[in-house]
Amino acid sequence: MALIARWQAGDQRAATELVERHASALARFAVSSGERNEVDELVQDTFVRAFSSIDGFRGDSSFRTWLFTIERRLLLDRRRAEKRRRDRTELQEDDAATEYDALDSVVAGETEARLQGAITKLSPTQREVFTLRIAEGLSYKEIAEAVGTTEGAARVHYHNAMRAVKEFLDE
């Protein structure tokens, strides 16, 4: 909130600090949500949307959770638009191997590559919850807020995802 207040007072460095602090998490969440090609653009749109309506941020949740909510909404809007163009980018089951291959060059070690492959096998909601819980450390309550579900459902999604990852790694 202090950084937001500084930015509202005209401090441009506060905006830079906010973007640096949250951009990577938003990019990770975008990837976990199936966005592959326009992650940079999606993250930028998220920040632009957030800073444009920052007066509506009441601080009920953390700023990062609020950003996740905005990003997910933008992502859903994009998917609806793409669906209308019959060119869906949502990750399909058959695309898992393709994404795995694409990410393979980025991931350094074999273990990381295997883990990344296990994550791509998850359902979209499981992936989102799993990412927010493990990579960002959000509580179930915060995850439920960001993903638009209940706290109990978020917990179930997490444990199902964990079980699926373990099974994938045991194969």
Add this chain to the structure above:
Amino acid sequence: MNDCPNAEIRDQLPDLLHDRLNPSARAAVLAHVDGCADCREELELLRGVRAAMVAGTPRVNVASIVRALPAPSAPRRATIRPSRPRWADWRIAATITVLAAGASSVTLLNRAHDASRNTTVVPPSAAATALPSPTPAPLAQRPADAAPSTTPATPAQRAPVPSAEQQVASVDDQTLPPDPAADARLSTLDESQLRTLLTEIQQMKAVPITEPDPVMIQVAPRTSPSAGEGEREGRS
């Protein structure tokens, strides 16, 4: 890879990873993990998944995002009213002058009316300086009658001056007609008379000299008895 049966501890492993536990909860989870191989294995898995996710995060151009951000909204400014045209200033002054003149006239007329009713007289000293007449005249006497003899007399002034009782009766029974020369004659009063007059004016309360016209309510005559009955039936 097995799941630990302690679901509560397993639920808190990601929080332990991100150091989001309070000291007592952290101590409890660490104590459990030390003695639980499944939880240690799951904690290692969580570390690996987290590292894989971080490593797979695409780079984001922070500078371009910051450039695209909107400028912070300016603080709300007070609404600027359009400047009033200059011609409105002299109109306001004229309105104030007209209202002041009207209020003074009403006050003077009321004062004359009240003075004649209460037979209030000006102190002899003030009246003597104001009027050349040997008999003290009420202050309600019209200035036309109080004009000094040095000024040229108008036909109205040449009329015989009535006695105090006659003036009281005449003022009480009739409304003073507007006299355009009254204001001019006020200038003949000296300073002490004007101060006395002003003091008394300030102690008076202005009341309207006119009353609103009565409103006549016309009732249309009833056209036929049957219509009235029908109306009563309709109301019931």
